[in-house]
Amino acid sequence: MTELSKYDPHDMTEEQFLAAYDASQYERPSVTVDMLLFTVMDQLQHNYRKLPEKTLQLLLIQRGEHPFIGQWALPGGFVGMDESLEEAARRELKTETNVDQIYMEQLYTWGDVARDPRTRVISCAYMALVDHDSLEVQAGDDAADARWFELDYSVAQETRTNQPEGCTWEQVIDVTLKHKDIRLMAKVKVTEILKGKTIEIKREVMESQGIAFDHAKIIAYGIERLRSKIEYTDIAFHLMPSLFTLSELQQVYEIILGKELLAAAFRRKIADLVDETNEYRKAAGHRPSKLYRFKPRSRFT
Amino acid sequence: MTELSKYDPHDMTEEQFLAAYDASQYERPSVTVDMLLFTVMDQLQHNYRKLPEKTLQLLLIQRGEHPFIGQWALPGGFVGMDESLEEAARRELKTETNVDQIYMEQLYTWGDVARDPRTRVISCAYMALVDHDSLEVQAGDDAADARWFELDYSVAQETRTNQPEGCTWEQVIDVTLKHKDIRLMAKVKVTEILKGKTIEIKREVMESQGIAFDHAKIIAYGIERLRSKIEYTDIAFHLMPSLFTLSELQQVYEIILGKELLAAAFRRKIADLVDETNEYRKAAGHRPSKLYRFKPRSRFT
């Protein structure tokens, strides 16, 4: 709190101090919010029997200005003086997608000194989940430069190194984003260093093709968070419409976890989180399936 | 990214644009880091047989300046232009406690507009864990105004309200901090609103006695995080010395979780996370206990 040292605060009341306080005299970083907006979409299916496959989608915006002009970036912007971080994030979301009232949580705040070439920018990243059907204005169809990209996340390499005083694990993540002919790619390295009793985790973008700033690592981090939270929270339901079949729900779990699940076990596991309805989805080529609805439960029940 | 609109970026190269970019022209919030430094201490025990009880401790600093002069606050300070958030947090830690190389993780970034009466301040909170024995300079004994406070966290009230379009859960948390004669207290309200498909969580300080700013809610949030992460991560070991008995480890779990555990079950649960040594703790009034050591494991094994 050395910022205050030129005053002699002990001779003032708190009111006097605050009246005299000049906030404008120190250089300070800019603060932005960046938004990871995820949704799930169906892919076209030729076989009339098969269910359409689902894909995880992320919204990106093409930059019309320097730096990284022409590249794709997370929607976001500067935080105003009269809005909280969350308000700023919701405002951005509203202007990009015209949706409010969707699920959103703070992800992580990125504060490396050189992460923005313009000036020092600290970015607070949020993650939002929408079910695709409830998007009125489907970003990507309207005038804006926003597009939904199909997102793939895979571990390309895993290395474990044993050192005298600990261990280092290294993971190279491939992040791929596709929208029609546009294909973006990045490699993100996650390093976990165990030295004595400390664990240090570093993330760095090794390679980024068409993705602006350090956004590739924010994306990779977001997927990691999504993956881990889907295991112990209700988070997946925010990607679902109000009525859904258990197979659809299972598909969403599968694309986020990146592995196949056994239907029988899955149904039993999520049985407590859903309520049956009396409606059925008209199926094609197979038995119709019952529609379910999310049964919300608080952390403290 | 409207901040850039007065340029015509399309006529410049990226280099020209960056050279012309003036970062100083917009009003921006200040950014600070605040640190939750936790440790565990033994309490004196009169009964020669009994193990000393452990308490969770948090480091606070008495404010010598306005605002909140005389009250107790989390150690922290402004983020410099040439340091990352994490570097700023480690610098603060080093100056307050003279310890580096300790476990630290980012907690949450607090950005309400009026959280600091001086000016708009966004604070990125970090949580650090130390084992008390490895603190060379024991804060609280030296000249600085830093003291370790015994921390108690309890749910004082829990309300569930059913509304037409959803549910509201409300929790009132009592946070108590004690150091010798100094006794600080706060009530923090956590509200969880389920409206349609959105979940909104709000936290507010209802009452704060002797705790500066909104730090009471940061403290409450930190304990919540500690509680949940101790269940599925190795985090507790950062509060332990290199050698410890399983009972000591269990005590640490118990004070953080706020409930008693069965020794037999606990031993089996953590068996994979520790390595046996051949050393024993000389016990008093009971069988000597074997000392264990942490066996680090990465997330990707």
Add this chain to the structure above:
DNA sequence: GCAAAAGTGTTAAACGTACACCCATGC
């Protein structure tokens, strides 16, 4: 009929919980 998905039942293995019981120690 047939392929695909919807949905149920059965078994074995893994895990968690509770409790009983013995061991070792210092006073």
Add this chain to the structure above:
DNA sequence: GCATGGGTGTACGTTTAACACTTTTGC
């Protein structure tokens, strides 16, 4: 001896995983 913690065994219930099997549909 005895209170206290250290440490193991055992029994029971729950959860999970794997797989087999039946149902229902559109073409």
